[in-house]
Amino acid sequence: MERRDAADFGWLLKRRRRAAGLTQEGLAEQAGFSPHYISMLERGVRLPPPVTVDLLADALALTPDERRAWQDAVPLPPTSAASPRTLRAPVPPLLGRERELARIAALLRPESVRLLTLTGPGGVGKTRLAESVVTEIADAFPGGCVVVDLSPITDAAAVLPSIARALGIRDVGRGARRDRIIRVLGGPPRLLLLDSVERVLAAAPVIAQLLDACPDLTVLATSRAPLRLRTEQEFPLEPLALPALARDRPSADLAAVPAVALFRQRAQLVAPELAIAEDDLALVAAICRRLDGLPLAIELAAARLTHLSLPALHDRLANRLQLLTGGPRDLPLRQQRMRDTIAWSVDLLAPHEQRLFAALSVFVGSWSLGAAAAVDADEHESSDVVDDLRALVEQSLVVALGGGADPRYRMLDTIRDDAAERLATTGQSAPTQRRHADYFLQLAEEAEPALQGAGQDVWLRRLADEHDNLGAALAWLLVHGEATRALRLAGALWRYWQQQGEVRVGRRWLDDALAAAPAAPLAVRSKALWGASWLALQQGDYARARVLSQELLALAGAQDDPQGRRDALTGLGMAALEEGKTGEALPPLCEALALARGLGPNWRLAASLLNLGLATMHAGDLAGAELLLQEALAAFAALGDAAFAARTRHYLGYAALLAGDPAAASDQFRQSLEAAWAQQEPTGTVEGLEAVAAACAATGRDELGAQLAAVAAAWRDETGVEAHAFDHAVAQRYLNASRIKLGDAAWDAVWGEGHIMPLATAVEQALQRDD
Numbered sequence: 001m002e003r004r005d006a007a008d009f010g011w012l013l014k015r016r017r018r019a020a021g022l023t024q025e026g027l028a029e030q031a032g033f034s035p036h037y038i039s040m041l042e043r044g045v046r047l048p049p050p051v052t053v054d055l056l057a058d059a060l061a062l063t064p065d066e067r068r069a070w071q072d073a074v075p076l077p078p079t080s081a082a083s084p085r086t087l088r089a090p091v092p093p094l095l096g097r098e099r100e101l102a103r104i105a106a107l108l109r110p111e112s113v114r115l116l117t118l119t120g121p122g123g124v125g126k127t128r129l130a131e132s133v134v135t136e137i138a139d140a141f142p143g144g145c146v147v148v149d150l151s152p153i154t155d156a157a158a159v160l161p162s163i164a165r166a167l168g169i170r171d172v173g174r175g176a177r178r179d180r181i182i183r184v185l186g187g188p189p190r191l192l193l194l195d196s197v198e199r200v201l202a203a204a205p206v207i208a209q210l211l212d213a214c215p216d217l218t219v220l221a222t223s224r225a226p227l228r229l230r231t232e233q234e235f236p237l238e239p240l241a242l243p244a245l246a247r248d249r250p251s252a253d254l255a256a257v258p259a260v261a262l263f264r265q266r267a268q269l270v271a272p273e274l275a276i277a278e279d280d281l282a283l284v285a286a287i288c289r290r291l292d293g294l295p296l297a298i299e300l301a302a303a304r305l306t307h308l309s310l311p312a313l314h315d316r317l318a319n320r321l322q323l324l325t326g327g328p329r330d331l332p333l334r335q336q337r338m339r340d341t342i343a344w345s346v347d348l349l350a351p352h353e354q355r356l357f358a359a360l361s362v363f364v365g366s367w368s369l370g371a372a373a374a375v376d377a378d379e380h381e382s383s384d385v386v387d388d389l390r391a392l393v394e395q396s397l398v399v400a401l402g403g404g405a406d407p408r409y410r411m412l413d414t415i416r417d418d419a420a421e422r423l424a425t426t427g428q429s430a431p432t433q434r435r436h437a438d439y440f441l442q443l444a445e446e447a448e449p450a451l452q453g454a455g456q457d458v459w460l461r462r463l464a465d466e467h468d469n470l471g472a473a474l475a476w477l478l479v480h481g482e483a484t485r486a487l488r489l490a491g492a493l494w495r496y497w498q499q500q501g502e503v504r505v506g507r508r509w510l511d512d513a514l515a516a517a518p519a520a521p522l523a524v525r526s527k528a529l530w531g532a533s534w535l536a537l538q539q540g541d542y543a544r545a546r547v548l549s550q551e552l553l554a555l556a557g558a559q560d561d562p563q564g565r566r567d568a569l570t571g572l573g574m575a576a577l578e579e580g581k582t583g584e585a586l587p588p589l590c591e592a593l594a595l596a597r598g599l600g601p602n603w604r605l606a607a608s609l610l611n612l613g614l615a616t617m618h619a620g621d622l623a624g625a626e627l628l629l630q631e632a633l634a635a636f637a638a639l640g641d642a643a644f645a646a647r648t649r650h651y652l653g654y655a656a657l658l659a660g661d662p663a664a665a666s667d668q669f670r671q672s673l674e675a676a677w678a679q680q681e682p683t684g685t686v687e688g689l690e691a692v693a694a695a696c697a698a699t700g701r702d703e704l705g706a707q708l709a710a711v712a713a714a715w716r717d718e719t720g721v722e723a724h725a726f727d728h729a730v731a732q733r734y735l736n737a738s739r740i741k742l743g744d745a746a747w748d749a750v751w752g753e754g755h756i757m758p759l760a761t762a763v764e765q766a767l768q769r770d771d
Contacts, residue, residue: 007044013056014042016070020060030059037152048152054165055158094132095265096240096258101129104235105136108218110189113233114211117197117221120237121396121412122341123296126222127195129237133220134193141218143190150194156202163192163210182213189216197223198395199348204229224345225394239293239412243285254281259288262295266302280310287314292412296341342418345395356388357397358426361419362436365468366401366410374439375432408465433476440466440473441485444492451495452603454640457679463496474509483516487528494531498538499643501682507535526555526564533571538683542575549575566595566604570611577611577726582618589615603644606635610648617651618726622659629655646675646684653691654730662698669695670767677763685763686715687727692766694731702738704765709735711762 017027017038024042028035031052041048048056057067094101107113118126134145148166150159160177169180185192194207204227211217211231221227226234240259254260255278263284264276276284287310291297301313346354359375360367373385389409392398397415401408411419423429443466450459463470470493477486490506490513497506510532517525533548549571556564573589576582589612596608613628629652636645653668669691676684690712696705709731757765 009047010042010044012070013038016060016062017042022060027056027059031055031155031158034154052152054161055153058161094128095262097125097129097132100235100237101132101136104129104133104220107233107235108133108137108191108220109140110216110218114217115207115219115221115227115229115231116233116235117223117226118235118237119223119226119396121239121294121415122224122345123294123414124237124239124396125295126237128295130193130195130220130222134191137191141189141191143185143188143216145191145193147193148195150200151196154199156200156206159194159200159203159206163194182210185210185214185217187216189218190214192217192219194219194221197221197227198225198345201225201227224396225348240288240295240298242289242293254285257285257288259291259293259298260284263288263298263302266299269302276310283310283314290314290413292414294412294414297414339418342397342415345397346418346422348395349391349397353388353391354422355426356385357392358419358423359428359432360392360398360409360411361416361423362429362432362472363411363469364472366408366465367469368406368408368465370406371436371439371466371469372409375435377428377432377435430480433480436469437473437477437482437485437489440470441489441492444470444489444496448492448495451499452639452641454642456499456641456643460496460499460679463493464500471505471509474513478512478516483513484520484524487513487517487520487524489513491524491528491531494528494535498531498535498683499679499681501686503535503539503683507532507539510535522555522559522561526552526561526567529555530564530567530571533567537571537574537578540578542579545571545575562595563599563604566592566599566608569595570608573615574611577615577618580726582615585615586612586619601635601638603639603641606632606639606641606644609635610644610651613648614651614726617655617658622655626652626655642675643679643681643684646672646679646681646688649675650684650687650691650727653695654727657695657698657734658730662695666692666695666699670769673763674767677767682715685759686712689715689762689766690731691727694734697734697738702742705735705738706742707757708762708766710756711759714756715759 017024020027022030024038025035028038031038041052053070057070062070104116104118107116118130120126131147134147138145146163146166148162150162153159153162160181164177164181167181167184169177169184192210197203201223207219207221207227208229208231211219226232240262241257242259243254243257255264260281267276287301288298291301346357349357356372356376359377360372362375363371369385369389372389376385376388389398389400393400393409397419398409398411401410420429423432444463447459447463450456470489474486474489477483477489490509494506494510497503497509510528514525514528514532520528529548529552533545533552536542536545536548549568552564552571553568555561556568569588569592573585573587573592577585577589589608593605593608593612596602596605599605609628609632613625613632616628617625629648633645633648633652636648649668649672653665653672656662656668657665669688673685673688673692676688689708693705693708693712696702696708
């Protein structure tokens, strides 16, 4: 019946429009709708709500008699006969929003917040939550709860007529309408729900006037952007909670995660025969994470289970926007496809804001304000980018991650996919990606020297923030034939990877870039060879370190480069040292120190002192080793390099331990571990734990030593950082003695799976002094 009524109305509307001499576009402009919506009505897709009927009558300039005949001829949908206090219950029941529901209900109680705007991206569930709130607190408003759907309109002038129609106010002139509304809303306390305000934000002053004129009125609005009124309380709605690491969580825990619970509920509705077993929940959690926890996206994906298995659904989410279609027909058209839901917000942006939205899709993870300005094709000033980003944040297309001197932003992956499609249609993908790579190459080369000095903590944090973007820039440069620039970027980042304990990652990028750029400028290739050899050493791949150092030695000879020769000799000497060939290691390390002294006081001189000090200790000359290490410590301290100062203290501790002074060794080890832990430097932390474990064994605290050594071994496996052969051998000498004293059973109990203490606990215990 409703479909036939809709077709009859469509025929009547078309007839009236043509009689008025209007095109669909002209009627849409007059009534404040989109041409697509007018076309949909004329095709009989659905019946319009009563407020739309009135607005169309205004746009068609019907006389009073024609208006009454028009209204009598239009069959009203069943829901339009409901009283203002009647509200359909959310179907299916609300999941995962209990906390938000309670908070909003408390805020909206009479004599509390009078205007609350529920904001968030399309598909996050604002309307459903708002309807649940109204149901929850309806009894607190004697005047009733009125729901006004503003989604069909785009003209702010249509907001008051919409409110009037929802209140049952009809057949009044424009001038009298406001007064009638105020009289109705000015009675007992009443709650007004304004749904989908984002396309009529210009009507915000009208809402403010109603609140001023009606002291007992409370307004709950849903919008992708705030209204920006002084009395407004914004309530940003986040996507549903997601499991951080589904593979590590029990199935019972996963089943209780809101996003997973919603997926299971929707799957049961569309495919009752499909049983999602506990073993499937990790895969369901992975699906929900790829959908950003957006309820609409989860519902659209679950609907695909009528013809796709869970693994197939997961795999097809590589192209989310094509898959997320076919929503329930009782949802608005904009919510039946995820792409349309996003377009609803994008269409509200100015052209330059739309261009920035598309350009931001090149970022992976989050980005800074400066990075956004760098990829913006419009080349705005940073202040303009701030304004454009604010518009994107207000339309819930971009998430602001916090303020401070350098605020950061991100996109949900589902929205990012849409932005990337838009960028591709403009033909600007490659130029924008190139600007992205240029920015991060410049950032890495600016950071490189700072990683050797006093500002290293700041720069390490900054590079860590950009970790994903740096990887994306490297990948793009390599794929698009810009191998030399990729080699520059990798060569600038090797210290960052080393200090972050990401040795595997760094080696892969450096090896790929070196292979892709055999003819790179000598200085660029030399720097990358040095970094690659150093990371190979750290991972225990001494043969590879030697090969890389030999190539670097040849390049240094070809360009008469003493610094390159120093670096190559260091790599060769350290490879020999780690293989236990101390006699072979000493000559190149001695020459490397002599070359470094000739280059003047810098980081390489400090490092050469450290390396030769370590080799001298290996050779058994503890006094000579301590002199070199103390000089290295002073040099690193003068440079402000806390990381390598800590590493030098680490070796001073081993020198003291071998000299029979475990108390002095413990003091050096603790200082080294404390610095590494403060810098969140994995390599130094793991090495420091093993060193403190050896000192504990040397002083009779055998059980604590065993516990710390177990943690160190577990974290070596996690980070891929190989133990230095000499340090490890010295530590094991003391720890083996502890194992004999404790007995194999007690030792194995400490090292057994499930008994190894958390890293933070181990560090805390290691730093406690025994005096």
